Amino acid sequence: MKRRPKPSAKSLESQLHELVRQLMDHTGPAAAKLPARRSPTRSSASATALARRIDHTILKPESTLSQVLAACSEAREHEFASVCVHSHWLPEVVRALKGSRTLPIAVVGFPHGSMLPQAKAFETRLAAKAGAREIDMVVNLGRLKSRDWKAVFEDIRGVVKAAGKIPVKVILETGLLTNEEKVATAVLCELAGAAFVKTSTGFATGGATVEDIHLLRKVLNPRVRLKASGGIRTREIAEALISAGADRLGASSSIAIVEGSSPAQAPGSY
Numbered sequence: 001m002k003r004r005p006k007p008s009a010k011s012l013e014s015q016l017h018e019l020v021r022q023l024m025d026h027t028g029p030a031a032a033k034l035p036a037r038r039s040p041t042r043s044s045a046s047a048t049a050l051a052r053r054i055d056h057t058i059l060k061p062e063s064t065l066s067q068v069l070a071a072c073s074e075a076r077e078h079e080f081a082s083v084c085v086h087s088h089w090l091p092e093v094v095r096a097l098k099g100s101r102t103l104p105i106a107v108v109g110f111p112h113g114s115m116l117p118q119a120k121a122f123e124t125r126l127a128a129k130a131g132a133r134e135i136d137m138v139v140n141l142g143r144l145k146s147r148d149w150k151a152v153f154e155d156i157r158g159v160v161k162a163a164g165k166i167p168v169k170v171i172l173e174t175g176l177l178t179n180e181e182k183v184a185t186a187v188l189c190e191l192a193g194a195a196f197v198k199t200s201t202g203f204a205t206g207g208a209t210v211e212d213i214h215l216l217r218k219v220l221n222p223r224v225r226l227k228a229s230g231g232i233r234t235r236e237i238a239e240a241l242i243s244a245g246a247d248r249l250g251a252s253s254s255i256a257i258v259e260g261s262s263p264a265q266a267p268g269s270y
Contacts, residue, residue, distance in 0.1 A: 012149060012150055012153060013149055013150065016149050016184060016187060016188065019187050020180060020183050020184045020187065023183050023187070023218075023219045024179070024180060024183060047078075047258045047259065048078075048079055048258075050235070050238065050239075050242075050257065050258050051078045051079050051080050051081075051254070051258045052079055052080070052081050052101075053081060053242065053246075053247070053248055053249055054080045054081055054238075054248070054249045054250075054251055054254045054257065054258070055080070055081055055082045055083075055084045055105065055136075055227070055229075055248060055249065055250045055251070056071055056074060056075045056078075056080040056081075056082065056083050056084065056102075056251070056252075056254045057083075057084040057202070057229070057250050057251060057252045057254075058071040058083070058084070058085055058252060059084065059085065059086065059107060059110065059111075059202070059203075059252075061086075065089075065092060068083075068085060068089050068092060068093065069092065069096055071083055071085075072093055072096035072097055072102075073096070074254070074255060075097065075100070075102040075254075076096075076097065076100045076102055078254070078255065078258055079100075079101060079102065080102055080254055081102065081103065081248060082102055082103040082104065082105040082133070082134060083096075083097060083102060083103075083104060083105070084105045084106070084107065084136060084250060085104070085105075085106060085107075086106065086107060086110065087106040087107070087108070087123065087126065087127040087130060087132065090104060090106055090127060090130035090131050090132055091130060091131070093131075094130070094131035103133040103134060104131055104132060104133055105132055105133055105134040105135070105136060106127040106130075106132040106134075106135060106136070107135075107136045107137070107138070108120055108123045108124050108127060108135050108136065108137040108138070108159060109123065109137050109138045109140075110136070110137075110138050110171075110201065111138060111201040111202075111203040111204070112138060112141070113137070113138030113139050113140050113141055113155075113171070113173075114140060114141070114142060117140075117151075117154060117155040117158045118158070120137065120155065120158065120159055121158040121159055121161070121162040122162070124137070124159045124162040124163050124168075125162045128162070128163060128164065128166050132166065133166060134166060134167045134168075134169065134195075135159065135163050135166055135167070135168045135169065136168075136169045136171060136198060136227075136250075137156070137159045137168060137169070137170055137171065138170075138171045138173070138201060139152060139155070139156065139170055139171060139172055139173070139185060140152060140155050141173055141176065143155070144177070144181060144185055145176075145181070149184065149188060152185065152188055153188045153191065153192055156168075156170055156188060156189055156192035156194060157192040157193065160192055160193040160194060167195035167196065168193075168194050168195055168196070169194065169195065169196035169197070169198045169227050169248075170185075170189045170192075170194045170196070170197055170198060171198045171199070171200065171201055171229075172185050172186070172189075172197065172198065172199060172200075173199075173200055173201060173204050174199045174200055174206065174208075174209070174212045175200060175204060175205040175206020175207065175230070176204060176205060176206070179215060182212065182215060182216065183215070183219050186216050186219055186220055186224075187219065187220075189224065190220055190221055190224050194224065195224070195225060196224065196225045196226065196227045196247070196248065197216055197220060197224060197225075197226055197227070198226075198227040198228075198229055198250070199212055199213070199216075199226075199227070199228050199229055199230060200229050200230030200231075201229075201230065202229055202230040202231070202250070202252075206230065206231075207229070207230025207231030207232070208228035208229055208230050208231060208232055208241055208246070208249075210240050210241060210243075210244045213226060213228055213241055213244040213245050213246050214244050214245065216245075217244070217245030225247040225248065226245055226246050226247050226248070227246065227247065227248040227249065227250055228241040228246040228248075228249050228250070229249065229250030229251070230250070232249055232250070232251045232253070232257065233251070233253040233256065233257070233263040234253075234256070234257065234260075234262075234263070235256075235257050235258070235259075235260045238251070238257045
Protein backbone atom coordinates (compact mmCIF):
# COMPACT_ATOMS: atom_id res chain seq x y z
CA MET A 1 0.00 0.00 0.00
CA LYS A 2 1.45 3.38 -1.00
CA ARG A 3 2.03 6.12 1.54
CA ARG A 4 -0.92 8.50 1.46
CA PRO A 5 0.03 12.14 0.78
CA LYS A 6 -0.60 14.61 3.61
CA PRO A 7 -3.66 16.69 2.76
CA SER A 8 -4.03 20.45 2.92
CA ALA A 9 -6.40 21.68 5.62
CA LYS A 10 -8.84 22.84 2.96
CA SER A 11 -9.06 19.46 1.25
CA LEU A 12 -8.89 17.27 4.36
CA GLU A 13 -12.61 16.67 4.81
CA SER A 14 -13.30 15.89 1.15
CA GLN A 15 -10.27 13.60 0.85
CA LEU A 16 -11.14 11.82 4.08
CA HIS A 17 -14.74 11.30 2.99
CA GLU A 18 -13.59 9.70 -0.26
CA LEU A 19 -10.94 7.57 1.46
CA VAL A 20 -13.40 6.30 4.05
CA ARG A 21 -15.95 5.49 1.35
CA GLN A 22 -13.34 3.50 -0.59
CA LEU A 23 -12.03 1.74 2.50
CA MET A 24 -15.50 0.83 3.76
CA ASP A 25 -16.29 -0.56 0.31
CA HIS A 26 -13.04 -2.52 0.47
CA THR A 27 -13.73 -3.98 3.90
CA GLY A 28 -17.37 -4.59 3.08
CA PRO A 29 -20.57 -3.56 4.86
CA ALA A 30 -20.24 -6.47 7.27
CA ALA A 31 -16.79 -5.48 8.49
CA ALA A 32 -17.94 -5.79 12.08
CA LYS A 33 -18.59 -9.48 11.41
CA LEU A 34 -15.26 -10.35 9.85
CA PRO A 35 -14.42 -13.95 10.66
CA ALA A 36 -11.79 -14.41 13.34
CA ARG A 37 -8.61 -16.11 12.25
CA ARG A 38 -7.68 -19.27 14.08
CA SER A 39 -5.70 -18.50 17.22
CA PRO A 40 -2.16 -19.86 17.19
CA THR A 41 -1.30 -22.72 19.49
CA ARG A 42 0.54 -21.89 22.68
CA SER A 43 3.77 -23.28 21.27
CA SER A 44 3.65 -20.78 18.39
CA ALA A 45 5.41 -18.13 20.47
CA SER A 46 7.86 -18.42 23.33
CA ALA A 47 7.12 -16.59 26.56
CA THR A 48 10.00 -14.19 25.86
CA ALA A 49 8.88 -13.46 22.30
CA LEU A 50 5.37 -12.74 23.57
CA ALA A 51 6.68 -10.60 26.44
CA ARG A 52 8.61 -8.44 24.00
CA ARG A 53 5.31 -7.46 22.37
CA ILE A 54 3.72 -6.32 25.65
CA ASP A 55 3.59 -2.82 27.10
CA HIS A 56 3.40 -3.62 30.84
CA THR A 57 0.88 -1.08 32.03
CA ILE A 58 0.24 0.61 35.36
CA LEU A 59 -2.19 3.48 34.83
CA LYS A 60 -4.63 3.44 37.74
CA PRO A 61 -4.60 6.93 39.24
CA GLU A 62 -4.21 5.51 42.76
CA SER A 63 -1.10 3.46 41.90
CA THR A 64 1.74 4.12 44.35
CA LEU A 65 5.46 4.51 43.76
CA SER A 66 6.13 1.07 45.22
CA GLN A 67 3.62 -0.47 42.78
CA VAL A 68 5.19 1.39 39.84
CA LEU A 69 8.68 0.22 40.83
CA ALA A 70 7.38 -3.34 41.24
CA ALA A 71 6.03 -3.15 37.66
CA CYS A 72 9.48 -2.03 36.49
CA SER A 73 11.09 -4.98 38.27
CA GLU A 74 8.59 -7.36 36.63
CA ALA A 75 9.27 -5.81 33.24
CA ARG A 76 13.02 -6.25 33.58
CA GLU A 77 12.60 -9.86 34.68
CA HIS A 78 10.23 -10.83 31.86
CA GLU A 79 11.70 -8.51 29.19
CA PHE A 80 8.47 -6.70 28.43
CA ALA A 81 8.65 -4.16 25.61
CA SER A 82 7.94 -1.24 27.91
CA VAL A 83 6.45 0.03 31.14
CA CYS A 84 3.58 2.43 30.40
CA VAL A 85 2.88 5.05 33.09
CA HIS A 86 1.49 8.51 33.70
CA SER A 87 4.18 11.05 32.88
CA HIS A 88 4.80 12.19 36.47
CA TRP A 89 6.29 8.73 37.21
CA LEU A 90 8.82 8.96 34.37
CA PRO A 91 11.86 10.05 36.41
CA GLU A 92 11.56 7.02 38.68
CA VAL A 93 10.70 4.65 35.83
CA VAL A 94 13.60 5.81 33.67
CA ARG A 95 16.01 5.16 36.55
CA ALA A 96 14.45 1.78 37.36
CA LEU A 97 14.71 0.56 33.75
CA LYS A 98 18.20 1.89 33.04
CA GLY A 99 20.39 -0.79 31.47
CA SER A 100 17.44 -3.00 30.45
CA ARG A 101 15.83 -3.52 27.06
CA THR A 102 12.47 -2.34 28.45
CA LEU A 103 11.42 1.17 27.39
CA PRO A 104 9.85 3.80 29.65
CA ILE A 105 6.74 5.13 27.89
CA ALA A 106 4.02 7.59 28.89
CA VAL A 107 0.38 8.35 28.19
CA VAL A 108 -0.73 11.84 27.12
CA GLY A 109 -4.22 13.31 27.48
CA PHE A 110 -5.20 10.16 29.34
CA PRO A 111 -7.82 8.77 29.66
CA HIS A 112 -10.29 11.13 27.95
CA GLY A 113 -8.21 13.06 25.40
CA SER A 114 -10.35 16.15 25.95
CA MET A 115 -7.71 18.74 26.75
CA LEU A 116 -6.69 21.62 24.48
CA PRO A 117 -4.40 20.43 21.69
CA GLN A 118 -1.72 22.88 22.81
CA ALA A 119 -1.80 21.36 26.31
CA LYS A 120 -1.54 17.85 24.85
CA ALA A 121 1.48 18.87 22.77
CA PHE A 122 3.06 20.55 25.80
CA GLU A 123 2.55 17.42 27.91
CA THR A 124 4.20 15.44 25.12
CA ARG A 125 7.27 17.66 25.11
CA LEU A 126 7.58 17.40 28.89
CA ALA A 127 7.22 13.59 28.76
CA ALA A 128 9.89 13.37 26.07
CA LYS A 129 12.20 15.58 28.11
CA ALA A 130 11.59 13.34 31.15
CA GLY A 131 12.72 10.29 29.19
CA ALA A 132 9.65 8.77 27.53
CA ARG A 133 10.69 6.63 24.59
CA GLU A 134 7.16 6.31 23.18
CA ILE A 135 3.97 8.35 23.64
CA ASP A 136 0.44 6.90 23.88
CA MET A 137 -2.01 9.75 23.30
CA VAL A 138 -5.82 9.68 23.45
CA VAL A 139 -7.74 11.05 20.49
CA ASN A 140 -10.22 13.88 21.14
CA LEU A 141 -13.41 11.81 21.23
CA GLY A 142 -15.80 14.76 21.40
CA ARG A 143 -14.37 16.28 18.21
CA LEU A 144 -14.28 12.84 16.60
CA LYS A 145 -17.96 12.13 17.36
CA SER A 146 -18.77 15.64 16.07
CA ARG A 147 -17.00 14.72 12.81
CA ASP A 148 -14.67 17.69 13.22
CA TRP A 149 -11.97 15.88 11.26
CA LYS A 150 -9.72 18.91 10.90
CA ALA A 151 -9.55 19.31 14.70
CA VAL A 152 -8.90 15.58 15.18
CA PHE A 153 -6.10 15.63 12.60
CA GLU A 154 -4.46 18.75 14.03
CA ASP A 155 -4.65 17.36 17.57
CA ILE A 156 -2.80 14.19 16.52
CA ARG A 157 -0.38 16.07 14.29
CA GLY A 158 0.46 18.45 17.13
CA VAL A 159 1.49 15.56 19.37
CA VAL A 160 3.48 13.87 16.58
CA LYS A 161 5.39 17.10 15.96
CA ALA A 162 5.98 17.65 19.68
CA ALA A 163 7.29 14.10 20.04
CA GLY A 164 9.90 14.56 17.30
CA LYS A 165 11.55 11.21 16.62
CA ILE A 166 9.68 9.48 19.47
CA PRO A 167 6.97 7.11 18.13
CA VAL A 168 3.38 8.13 18.89
CA LYS A 169 0.50 5.72 19.42
CA VAL A 170 -3.03 7.11 19.03
CA ILE A 171 -5.74 5.58 21.21
CA LEU A 172 -9.10 5.50 19.41
CA GLU A 173 -11.37 4.07 22.14
CA THR A 174 -12.87 1.67 19.60
CA GLY A 175 -15.64 0.50 21.96
CA LEU A 176 -17.28 3.91 21.57
CA LEU A 177 -16.96 4.18 17.78
CA THR A 178 -18.79 2.95 14.70
CA ASN A 179 -16.78 1.12 12.05
CA GLU A 180 -16.88 4.22 9.85
CA GLU A 181 -15.49 6.33 12.71
CA LYS A 182 -12.75 3.76 13.37
CA VAL A 183 -11.71 3.81 9.71
CA ALA A 184 -11.84 7.60 9.40
CA THR A 185 -9.77 8.14 12.55
CA ALA A 186 -7.26 5.45 11.62
CA VAL A 187 -6.72 7.21 8.27
CA LEU A 188 -6.22 10.52 10.08
CA CYS A 189 -3.64 8.86 12.37
CA GLU A 190 -1.74 7.64 9.33
CA LEU A 191 -1.89 11.04 7.60
CA ALA A 192 -0.76 12.79 10.79
CA GLY A 193 2.34 10.61 11.07
CA ALA A 194 1.42 8.35 13.98
CA ALA A 195 3.57 5.23 14.39
CA PHE A 196 0.76 3.14 15.90
CA VAL A 197 -3.02 3.05 16.09
CA LYS A 198 -4.17 1.71 19.46
CA THR A 199 -7.61 0.35 20.29
CA SER A 200 -8.51 1.41 23.83
CA THR A 201 -7.57 3.09 27.09
CA GLY A 202 -8.97 0.25 29.20
CA PHE A 203 -10.99 2.85 31.11
CA ALA A 204 -14.10 3.00 28.89
CA THR A 205 -16.65 0.64 27.37
CA GLY A 206 -15.20 -2.32 25.53
CA GLY A 207 -11.60 -3.16 24.75
CA ALA A 208 -9.48 -4.86 22.13
CA THR A 209 -11.28 -7.27 19.79
CA VAL A 210 -10.08 -9.51 17.00
CA GLU A 211 -12.67 -7.93 14.70
CA ASP A 212 -11.34 -4.41 15.29
CA ILE A 213 -7.74 -5.48 14.73
CA HIS A 214 -8.78 -7.17 11.46
CA LEU A 215 -10.59 -4.01 10.34
CA LEU A 216 -7.80 -1.60 11.23
CA ARG A 217 -5.08 -3.78 9.74
CA LYS A 218 -7.05 -3.98 6.52
CA VAL A 219 -7.30 -0.21 6.05
CA LEU A 220 -3.93 1.00 7.34
CA ASN A 221 -0.64 1.19 5.51
CA PRO A 222 1.62 -1.64 6.76
CA ARG A 223 4.10 0.93 8.10
CA VAL A 224 1.51 1.96 10.72
CA ARG A 225 1.58 -0.60 13.51
CA LEU A 226 -1.31 -1.71 15.71
CA LYS A 227 -1.50 -1.90 19.48
CA ALA A 228 -4.35 -3.89 21.04
CA SER A 229 -5.25 -2.86 24.57
CA GLY A 230 -8.10 -3.15 27.02
CA GLY A 231 -9.31 -6.42 28.54
CA ILE A 232 -6.34 -8.58 27.50
CA ARG A 233 -5.87 -10.93 30.44
CA THR A 234 -5.03 -14.36 29.00
CA ARG A 235 -2.46 -15.83 26.65
CA GLU A 236 -5.21 -17.16 24.40
CA ILE A 237 -6.67 -13.69 23.86
CA ALA A 238 -3.21 -12.17 23.40
CA GLU A 239 -2.23 -14.67 20.72
CA ALA A 240 -5.57 -14.30 18.92
CA LEU A 241 -5.01 -10.53 18.70
CA ILE A 242 -1.46 -11.00 17.43
CA SER A 243 -2.73 -13.48 14.85
CA ALA A 244 -5.29 -10.89 13.73
CA GLY A 245 -2.55 -8.33 13.13
CA ALA A 246 -1.62 -6.66 16.43
CA ASP A 247 2.06 -5.69 16.70
CA ARG A 248 1.96 -4.66 20.34
CA LEU A 249 -0.29 -5.41 23.31
CA GLY A 250 -1.11 -3.23 26.30
CA ALA A 251 -1.90 -5.09 29.51
CA SER A 252 -1.61 -5.00 33.28
CA SER A 253 -2.04 -8.79 33.45
CA SER A 254 1.21 -9.21 31.54
CA ILE A 255 2.74 -11.89 33.78
CA ALA A 256 -0.39 -14.05 33.64
CA ILE A 257 -0.37 -13.70 29.85
CA VAL A 258 3.21 -14.86 29.34
CA GLU A 259 2.99 -17.60 31.98
CA GLY A 260 -0.43 -18.81 30.81
CA SER A 261 -1.86 -18.52 34.33
CA SER A 262 -5.13 -17.06 35.60
CA PRO A 263 -4.92 -13.31 36.16
CA ALA A 264 -6.07 -11.59 39.32
CA GLN A 265 -9.49 -10.11 38.66
CA ALA A 266 -8.85 -6.67 40.10
CA PRO A 267 -11.66 -4.22 39.37
CA GLY A 268 -10.74 -1.68 36.72
CA SER A 269 -7.65 -3.56 35.62
CA TYR A 270 -6.25 -2.53 32.25
